[in-house]
Amino acid sequence: MKRRNFVQSSVLAGGALLASGVLKAAASDKNTSATAGKTFNLNYGIHDGMFKNHAGDDFVEQIKFAYEQGFRAIEDNGMSGRPVEQQKKIGDTLAKLGMAMGVFVQPGLSNDGNMLASGKAEHTENFIKSCQQAVEVAKRINSKLVTVVPGDFERRLPIGVQTGHVIEAIKKGTAIFELHGIIMVLEPLSDNPNLFLRTPDQGYEICKAVGSPNCKILYDMYHVQRNQGNIIPTLDLCIDEIGYYQIGDNPGRNEPGTGEINYKNIFKHIYDKGYRGVMGMEHGNAGKGKEGELALIKAYREVDSFM
Template identity: 60%
Template structure:
């Protein structure tokens, strides 16, 4: 028996968790489904390590396993730090399986945690421009379209208005590099640190409007926005025209849907009904360790995805 087939059968056999996720369903949600033949309604993108207990440490094998479970996308924050040949191999694997590449972070050095576009300093803007140019080549290798940008921390020596203008000016320069290639930087508002400049949906919407480029959109990370402001579905509607990408994570805990307070079945149903065809990144951990946790995660997504 081939390894992939064996792994798939072992997952389906362990506690019947996947089939129990389908209980009460009809027709295409038959409990006897073959995962590879039953992709999810939406493109949920897992990341490296999420299925390593079943597929091993090799991300390529994890990608193949995720595909066999019905997932049709990945994301990889650290793609820019991977060797060139690995970037290409990931892209080739995705193309062969008919999967999509989600976001990677525009920088291999994580400079945005130590610096800030809000300062207006040329050295920081130049660094972002350099990284955007490199990101174009990385995107070609792995088949990516979206890349995450975080403006960095506040500069409390300047007014909020001047800081905002500095961020807009820097992002316009980055967007000018990406736009000719059909690539999109997606701005992520975060909740990890109160010193971070970009934190809210209205602020992100305003900046995207001001940059005024198809290469600059909002990354709506629903975990962070639940922590910062709540009112997820209404805010999705408010910033819809400037949203290019979604990320998932239940709160509290930042794990898979169903482990916190958020009703992801309703959220997914709403996003799907609005016609969204893009990727939803699984930017969270597994609530349970080991193989059992990976099975529980797949079960959670089957349950939340059963909104039709």
């Protein structure tokens, strides 16, 4: 081949490769922009601080940013501790954007101060008072879901007696929530071995005994994985008593895709079962800064692409 023809062929080939690369990049950008802001298939609820690098420290501004990214819900464990005016502002913002409020934690009680398993009157009285306070918070933010943790074991008592005490206390709290259409969701935890409620089957037993649609299980998949695994089979066993889901990969308790849990399969399973409520994003960001927040959004786009 003559040198001139070789050069021309090389230039044309290089141009074709460059054009191909540009087209692929453009297609990728188009796909990204096509999903940016699109509502997710499941209703993932963000936490305060999740998008602070993009939106600042004000949770209201973070909520607005999350809405722009396609999220349509929040949850806030610390809602009860916020000033009343801030609670109202968050509630108003959610109403204007058409976003849902997931769970907040029952106010005024810690695990060691909420030993319902003991059967002691003071613990039951404090629990009932806390339920009444939760109703007032729920009204300000238009919430229908309250997280409840029964507290620690009372190891001097047989487990059946402890369970009976918890059931009786939960019945009294549920009676308060029933008057206001609020659902108490009991959360099995893996944080330490002293906690009474650790597995979904325990929660199932309690909910069946209470016998109210206002008492359900909070199925936090991070804790289920740490305590026992078998997330999908256990979910199926307890599904008629599950009222809420929370997300967190393990190890690390960060966004889906950063650990061992196959959330894409799990989310498809939950969707196919008909659940359309809030899915609480109770986890941290694996990455730092704005890049970490964008990576989190990308991770949810990936695991939500089960349709």
